[in-house]
Each structure stands twice: as structure tokens, then as C-alpha cells.
Amino acid sequence: MGIYSIPEDFRLLGENIKYSLSKYDDRYWREHDRKGDFPDEFYSELARNGFFSLNVPEEYGGVGQGLRAVSFVIKEVSRSCGMSAGDLIMATCVFGVQTIKSFASKELKQKLLPELAEGKHIVSFAITEPDAGVNTPEIKTYAEKSGKGFVINGRKIWTTLAHRASLLFVLARTKQLSKVEKKTDGLTVFLVEKEKAVGSLSISRIEDISMRPLGSCEVVFENLYVPEENIIGKIDRAWEVLPTVLNAERISTASIGVGLGELLVMKAAEYARVRKTFSRPIGSNQGIQFPLARAFSQLQAAWAVTQKAAWEFDSSMDCATDANVAAYMASKAAFFAADRAMQTFGGMAYAVDSDIERHWRDSRLLRTGPIPEEMVLSFIGQRVLALPRSY
Amino acid sequence: MDSKEAISRLLDSSSKFTGEYWRKVYSEERFPEEYWNSISSSGLIGFIVPREAGGLGLGLSDFCSAVETTARWYAGAASYLFLSSCLSALIIERLGSETVKNFLLPDMLSGRKRLCIALTEEVSGLDSASIQTIASKGQGSYVINGSKMFVSNLDKCDYVVIFAKMEEGITAFLAETSNKAIKKRKIEKIGLEFINLFAVDIESLEVSHEFILGKQGEALKQMRDIFMMDRLATAASLIGTGWLSIDTASKYAKERVSFGRKIGSNQGVQFPLADSACRLMAAESILMKACEYFEIDRSLVNIALLQSQDASSASTDVALQTLGGHGYLVEKDVGRYWKDVRAYRLHPISEEILLASIAWQSLGLPRTY
Numbered sequence: 144m145g146i147y148s149i150p151e152d153f154r155l156l157g158e159n160i161k162y163s164l165s166k167y168d169d170r171y172w173r174e175h176d177r178k179g180d181f182p183d184e185f186y187s188e189l190a191r192n193g194f195f196s197l198n199v200p201e202e203y204g205g206v207g208q209g210l211r212a213v214s215f216v217i218k219e220v221s222r223s224c225g226m227s228a229g230d231l232i233m234a235t236c237v238f239g240v241q242t243i244k245s246f247a248s249k250e251l252k253q254k255l256l257p258e259l260a261e262g263k264h265i266v267s268f269a270i271t272e273p274d275a276g277v278n279t280p281e282i283k284t285y286a287e288k289s290g291k292g293f294v295i296n297g298r299k300i301w302t303t304l305a306h307r308a309s310l311l312f313v314l315a316r317t318k319q320l321s322k323v324e325k326k327t328d329g330l331t332v333f334l335v336e337k338e339k340a341v342g343s344l345s346i347s348r349i350e351d352i353s354m355r356p357l358g359s360c361e362v363v364f365e366n367l368y369v370p371e372e373n374i375i376g377k378i379d380r381a382w383e384v385l386p387t388v389l390n391a392e393r394i395s396t397a398s399i400g401v402g403l404g405e406l407l408v409m410k411a412a413e414y415a416r417v418r419k420t421f422s423r424p425i426g427s428n429q430g431i432q433f434p435l436a437r438a439f440s441q442l443q444a445a446w447a448v449t450q451k452a453a454w455e456f457d458s459s460m461d462c463a464t465d466a467n468v469a470a471y472m473a474s475k476a477a478f479f480a481a482d483r484a485m486q487t488f489g490g491m492a493y494a495v496d497s498d499i500e501r502h503w504r505d506s507r508l509l510r511t512g513p514i515p516e517e518m519v520l521s522f523i524g525q526r527v528l529a530l531p532r533s534y
Numbered sequence: 535m536d537s538k539e540a541i542s543r544l545l546d547s548s549s550k551f552t553g554e555y556w557r558k559v560y561s562e563e564r565f566p567e568e569y570w571n572s573i574s575s576s577g578l579i580g581f582i583v584p585r586e587a588g589g590l591g592l593g594l595s596d597f598c599s600a601v602e603t604t605a606r607w608y609a610g611a612a613s614y615l616f617l618s619s620c621l622s623a624l625i626i627e628r629l630g631s632e633t634v635k636n637f638l639l640p641d642m643l644s645g646r647k648r649l650c651i652a653l654t655e656e657v658s659g660l661d662s663a664s665i666q667t668i669a670s671k672g673q674g675s676y677v678i679n680g681s682k683m684f685v686s687n688l689d690k691c692d693y694v695v696i697f698a699k700m701e702e703g704i705t706a707f708l709a710e711t712s713n714k715a716i717k718k719r720k721i722e723k724i725g726l727e728f729i730n731l732f733a734v735d736i737e738s739l740e741v742s743h744e745f746i747l748g749k750q751g752e753a754l755k756q757m758r759d760i761f762m763m764d765r766l767a768t769a770a771s772l773i774g775t776g777w778l779s780i781d782t783a784s785k786y787a788k789e790r791v792s793f794g795r796k797i798g799s800n801q802g803v804q805f806p807l808a809d810s811a812c813r814l815m816a817a818e819s820i821l822m823k824a825c826e827y828f829e830i831d832r833s834l835v836n837i838a839l840l841q842s843q844d845a846s847s848a849s850t851d852v853a854l855q856t857l858g859g860h861g862y863l864v865e866k867d868v869g870r871y872w873k874d875v876r877a878y879r880l881h882p883i884s885e886e887i888l889l890a891s892i893a894w895q896s897l898g899l900p901r902t903y
């Protein structure tokens with residue numbers, strides 16, 4: 144089977160998604176967006192339908208699929224329900240399942256994978272800090288050896304879902320930046336199981352404008368104890384873990400972008416067919432329809448490179464270039480689609496009830512996070528074009 | 535020969551034709567005989583012609599990869615010669631009568647004979663169903679009258695496929711270009727100096743029944759597959775030319791120093807180059823997907839061509855900008871890529887018609903063409 148073909152069982156899954164999620168309609172998401180409420184019923188529905196077992200290995204009670212399947216589901220769910228829905232699947236299937244199955248100890252896998260498959264966990268991953276955004280190695284959060292574990296102190300921001308998460312991955316320094324040869328050495332990923340946390344963990348929500356049903360938080364660690372067994376990968380070697388997790392995240396957010404973009408193009412096309420001015424549909428004007436056709440084409444190209452990246456990921460090939468290209472192309476295409484939807488809906492786009500402004504706010508995030516455009520361009524500039532580092 | 539071998543043979547046979555060669559061809563405004571001889575003598579013109587008919591029987595994805603490869607290796611838009619001869623061989627193999635196939639196909643596959651296409655007319659461009667050239671039934675043959683425009687490479691081709699209207703509908707006829715009834719006039723253009731374009735007057739051209747390609751009245755329908763493949767191969771040629779521009783410009787940006795540092799270390803220079811690279815990679819993916827889906831979903835063909843037009847236009851423009859004033863000099867080549875690529879936002883199908891067809895077919899919006 145080729146890189147780009149969609150297996151028959153994925154196709155059926157796509158049908159199933161449309162069917163089982165149809166009750167989570169615009170109004171549901173609009174309300175949750177307004178109040179910033181977590182979509183509990185939706186999460187349980189996903190769990191009941193087995194979505195979270197998709198990439199759990201069969202020996203742990205899962206379906207044993209890879210990232211291709213996950214990224215397809217994320218795209219389809221985002222196309223039906225928007226960005227928060229897609230990101231939620233990403234959090235559990237990628238931050239949760241992918242990280243654990245690739246890097247956790249056998250004991251953690253045995254305990255957590257079956258639970259994750261059943262949707263018993265909500266997962267978040269805390270990397271960003273107030274003074275360390277794209278310059279990750281400069282994080283200050285520090286984990287100090289203490290008995291049979293580590294004590295963490297520090298401050299994270301923008302940790303999505305931290306207030307609801309039962310599993311919280313944290314990136315911390317285990318060696319000071321000044322003491323390591325390579326900036327990326329001396330960093331470690333820890334898993335905090337919130338229920339068992341000893342020490343202080345204070346979490347507060349940031350009032351924000353994207354993915355409001357999920358919510359993003361500031362997280363402060365004060366002498367939080369984590370046992371040694373909860374090290375993910377090896378001590379001081381987070382850089383063996385992060386590329387896998389972050390590439391999978393980029394492929395997933397690219398899938399969100401494509402799904403969200405398609406949702407918007409289709410919504411706008413439908414409006415353009417029925418809305419009439421000068422006694423004909425606005426969509427019969429090329430000034431309205433061409434940008435929508437262009438957005439649709441860009442989304443298809445972004446999806447093709449996303450599929451290629453996911454295929455490389457599943458084949459254990461180097462997927463970093465394509466994962467970054469996918470994230471970049473999808474975020475641009477999604478935001479362009481959102482902006483054209485705003486234009487197509489005219490004044491109606493400014494009514495919250497049209498739902499366009501919500502998707503527009505959401506889609507804008509993809510151009511900044513998880514990786515800002517500038518960082519992709521400089522990565523491609525250096526890696527693909529062999530240009531000098533620009534900063 | 536498998537696809538890997540075929541592509542590496544194509545690279546071998548084009549390896550000695552670098553920037554300098556093409557600069558000379560362009561400045562002399564002549565057909566690149568040496569390049570043509572080299573690729574055609576390596577047995578690659580039958581790339582997509584079935585094995586039973588003497589071709590290599592390779593697939594569409596491999597064909598597009600091959601086109602992109604020779605384009606990126608300095609040929610740029612001149613990869614057209616390779617792609618169009620492969621496709622014309624396929625036209626003869628699929629639609630030629632036994633007689634035509636027997637005498638023409640082997641010579642085409644070996645590169646001894648070439649074929650061009652006369653569809654467009656002064657009054658009929660993208661709307662090809664509106665052509666005015668007429669074929670009428672004569673004594674045991676057909677007689678064609680009319681005029682054509684934009685016939686590429688006519689002076690270097692032995693045969694021309696002429697599309698003409700009959701009672702049954704539009705029909706394709708094969709004629710010798712040396713026939714006295716075909717009067718050609720070169721039209722001056724602004725790029726693509728490796729080929730000439732011609733306007734053609736056709737006066738009482740007689741064509742026998744055996745020289746009809748395919749069924750009478752069904753030419754546009756029967757040629758559709760090949761026109762679609764042409765769009766994909768054109769997309770590959772554009773992507774290859776886009777990369778050629780970005781490769782050239784990146785190399786320059788690493789060497790050229792201004793204000794005491796390499797120009798490529800400025801994000802204002804580097805990011806547009808990287809953005810073009812991203813677009814080319816995405817266009818490559820959708821092109822390969824369109825090839826993979828060719829038998830299942832044709833809607834991807836137009837999308838792939840549109841994305842390749844976009845990516846290659848951006849790439850050639852950014853490359854020119856990166857070279858600064860030097861970009862405007864003939865000796866630096868990027869100006870040529872820029873001018874050549876521009877033609878393919880119009881031909882074989884324009885950006886606007888691609889957008890209109892995507893809006894209609896994929897988004898269900900009113901048809902506007």
C-alpha cells in the first residue's frame with residue numbers, strides 16, 4: 144500500500160466518527176468555549192468508542208495502530224468538532240500513549256497503557272517557561288536528587304490541560320546549563336502522577352483566546368517529589384525523548400490544522416451557496432470562490448505532506464523535516480482558510496453564534512504553537528538548504 | 535529496466551548538461567540537440583509506454599520523479615522535451631491505428647521522430663471545445679481547413695496532431711509537418727528559448743482515415759487521460775525548476791557577503807528561501823499523492839498543478855531577489871527560470887481555470903467557466 148492511501152478500516156473509522164460525534168454540535172462547543180469548561184461528556188464518548196486505544200500496543204489491550212491512524216482520526220475529529228477536540232486526542236494519544244510506549248519503564252507501561260486506552264487519564268506536557276519559549280534548553284525548572292527520587296522546583300506556563308490532567312510530564316534540568324557541554328544535555332523528562340504527588344503543585348488558569356474548553360495553565364512546583372521510576376527515557380537525556388514526542392506532536396497539530404481548515408472551507412462554501420446579493424449566490428463570484436478553492440488546495444497539499452511525515456514516523460525513518468513542513472504548511476493553510484471564512488461570512492462572522500470567530504481564534508494558535516513559523520523556517524533553512532544559523 | 539535504474543540513467547545522460555550548456559542554448563535560441571540525443575538514445579522515451587509496445591512500462595509516480603530529476607539537474611523548463619515526447623509516444627500507442635503504430639512508434643521511442651500538438655487557436659484557448667478548424671469528409675480521406683496558434687516545437691517535429699471539428703465532434707488527426715498544406719509562421723515570445731512557437735494556417739490538408747487518432751468525435755474525451763498526465767508531469771517539471779532556483783540561490787546566499795556577513799544569515803533572506811522549500815516539499819507530496827490516486831480520484835490532479843504553479847512561482851521570484859542585482863544578469867540563470875516558470879501559470883491550463891474547477895468540483899460552488 145502506498146504512503147498516501149487510507150486503509151479501509153480507517154475509512155470506516157471516519158464514518159464512525161461522524162456518526163458518534165454528531166451530537167457534539169456547534170452549540171456544545173460554543174458554550175464550552177465561552178465558559179472555558181472542559182468537554183467531559185465528549186471525552187467519555189471518545190473513551191467509550193475506543194479512540195484512545197488506537198495506538199496502544201495490542202499486548203496492552205490496544206488496537207496496535209501507529210501515528211498514521213492517530214493523525215487520520217485527529218483530522219476527522221477536528222473536521223467535525225474543531226480544534227479543541229483534535230488537541231484533546233493528541234494529548235492522550237501522543238503525549239500520553241506515544242511517550243509511555245516509546246520511553247517508559249515496563250512497569251509504567253503495564254500500569255498506564257491499559258488505563259490510557261480506557262480514557263482514564265487526561266495528559267499534559269509542560270516544557271515552556273516564562274523565560275524559555277523557543278529556547279527550550281534555557282529552562283530553569285530544576286530536579287534535585289533526593290533519596291530514591293527527585294525534588295522539582297520551578298515554574299511552567301501555557302501547560303494545556305494541567306488543571307485537569309492526572310498525568311503531567313515535566314521537562315526539568317538535572318544538571319545546570321553552565322555545567323553541561325551541550326546545551327541539550329542535562330535535561331530530563333519526569334512523569335508526575337498527580338494523585339500521588341508529594342509536595343506542592345499549584346496550578347492556575349490563564350485567561351486566553353484559543354482552545355478555551357481545554358484551558359492552559361501556569362504551574363508552579365515547590366519541592367515536588369517524583370520517584371526515580373517516573374523518569375521517562377534516561378536521566379539527563381531528555382533529548383532522546385523529545386524529538387520523537389515533538390515530531391509526533393507536530394504531525395498531530397498539522398492534522399488538526401487540516402481538519403479545522405476543511406471544516407471552515409466547507410462551512411464558508413455552504414454559506415456562499417445560499418447567501419445571495421445582487422440576486423445571485425455570493426459564491427458565484429470568483430472573488431469569493433477562488434480564495435476558498437486556493438485554501439482547499441493548500442490544505443490538501445498540507446495533508447499530503449502530513450501523511451508522508453506520519454508514514455515516515457511509523458516506519459522509524461527520520462521524519463523531522465516533513466513533520467516541520469507539515470506543521471508549517473497546515474498552520475498557514477488553516478489560518479488562511481479561517482480568514483477567508485471570516486471574509487465570506489461578512490458581518491455575520493462577527494456574531495459569536497456563527498462560530499467562525501471561534502475557529503479563527505483557534506486556528507491562529509497553530510502559527511505560534513507548538514512551534515512558531517519562524518522556528519520552522521530557520522530549521523528548514525539550516526537543515527534542507529544548509530544556510531548559516533541566523534541567531 | 536526498473537524505475538531506479540531508469541531515473542539514474544536519465545541523470546547520467548543529462549549529467550554533462552549543466553548551467554553553462556543551457557545558457558548557451560538559450561542565448562543562441564536553438565533546439566538543444568545534444569541534450570535531446572543524449573536522453574533519447576538512452577532508451578527513456580518509452581518511460582510510460584507499456585512493455586508490450588516496446589516501452590519501459592513504468593508508472594506515473596516514477597515518471598514524475600524522472601521529470602523532476604532532470605528539471606532540477608539544470609534542464610529546468612526544458613525538461614518539457616523529455617516529458618512531452620514520453621506523452622506523445624503514449625498518445626500514438628493508445629490511439630494510433632495499427633498502421634500508424636507500426637511505422638511511427640519505434641521511431642518515436644528511439645528519438646528519431648517527434649510529435650507536436652495543435653489544439654489552441656486564436657479564438658479558442660482554454661475553452662478548447664470552441665475550436666473552429668474544420669475537417670470534412672472528402673474522397674476516401676478527410677480535408678482540414680483552419681488555423682492554429684501556439685504550436686510548440688513544430689519546426690523540430692515530424693508529425694503534428696491537429697484537433698478539428700466534424701459533425702461527430704472534435705477529432706484528432708495526425709499529419710506530417712512537412713505537408714505543403716500546413717503553413718507555419720514563427721511567433722516571438724519572451725522565454726523558453728529552447729523551443730519555437732508557431733501559428734499555423736491549414737489549407738485543404740488531406741488526411742487518410744488511418745491517420746485519425748482514436749474515435750471520430752471523441753478526441754477530447756479520449757485524450758483526457760493524457761492531458762491529465764501532462765498536468766502532473768508539468769507540475770513535476772515546475773517543482774524541479776523551483777528546486778533548481780532555490781539550490782542556486784541558497785548556494786549564492788552562503789557565499790555572498792554584505793555588511794560583513796553572509797546574506798543567507800539574514801532572516802529576511804533565509805526565511806523566504808525556506809518558505810519556498812516548504813512549499814516545494816508540500817507540492818511534491820500532493821503530486822505524488824495525485825499520481826498514487828490517479829485511477830481513483832482525479833480531483834487531485836488540478837490541486838497538484840495549482841500548488842506546483844504557486845510553489846515554483848514563489849521559488850523563482852525569491853531566487854531572483856536573493857541574487858540581488860546579479861539576479862537580473864543572464865549569466866546567473868535565475869532570471870531564466872523566473873521567466874520560464876511564468877508561462878506555466880497559463881499553460882497547459884491557467885491558474886484561474888484550475889481554481890474555478892476546484893471551486894466547482896470540490897466545493898460545490900457555481901461553475902464559472
Ligand SMILES: Cc1cc2nc3c(=O)[nH]c(=O)nc-3n(C[C@H](O)[C@H](O)[C@H](O)COP(=O)(O)OP(=O)(O)OC[C@H]3O[C@@H](n4cnc5c(N)ncnc54)[C@H](O)[C@@H]3O)c2cc1C
Nearest residue numbers: 268269270271275276277301302303359512513515517534
Ligand atoms: C494556547 C497555548 C497552549 C500551549 N500549550 C503548551 C503546552 O501544553 N505545553 C508547553 O510546554 N507549551 C505550550 N504552549 C507554549 C508554546 O509552545 C509557546 O508559546 C511557543 O513555543 C512559543 O514560545 P514563547 O511564547 O515563549 O515565544 P518566544 O520564544 O518568546 O518567541 C516570541 C516570538 O519571537 C519569535 N522568535 C524567537 N526567537 C527567534 C529567532 N531567533 N528568530 C526569529 N524569531 C524568533 C518566535 O517565533 C515568536 O514568534 C502553549 C501556548 C499557547 C498559546
Ligand SMILES: Cc1cc2nc3c(=O)[nH]c(=O)nc-3n(C[C@H](O)[C@H](O)[C@H](O)COP(=O)(O)OP(=O)(O)OC[C@H]3O[C@@H](n4cnc5c(N)ncnc54)[C@H](O)[C@@H]3O)c2cc1C
Nearest residue numbers: 651652653654659660684685686877881882884886902903
Ligand atoms: C509557451 C506556451 C506553449 C504552448 N504550447 C501549446 C501547444 O503546443 N499546443 C497548443 O495547442 N497550445 C499551446 N499553448 C497554448 C496554451 O495552451 C493557451 O495559451 C492556454 O490554454 C491559454 O489560452 P488563451 O491564451 O487563449 O487564454 P484565454 O482562454 O483567452 O484566457 C485569457 C485569460 O483569461 C482567463 N480566463 C478565461 N476564462 C476564464 C474564466 N471563465 N474565469 C476566470 N478567468 C478566465 C484565463 O485564465 C487567462 O488568464 C501554449 C502556450 C504557451 C504560453
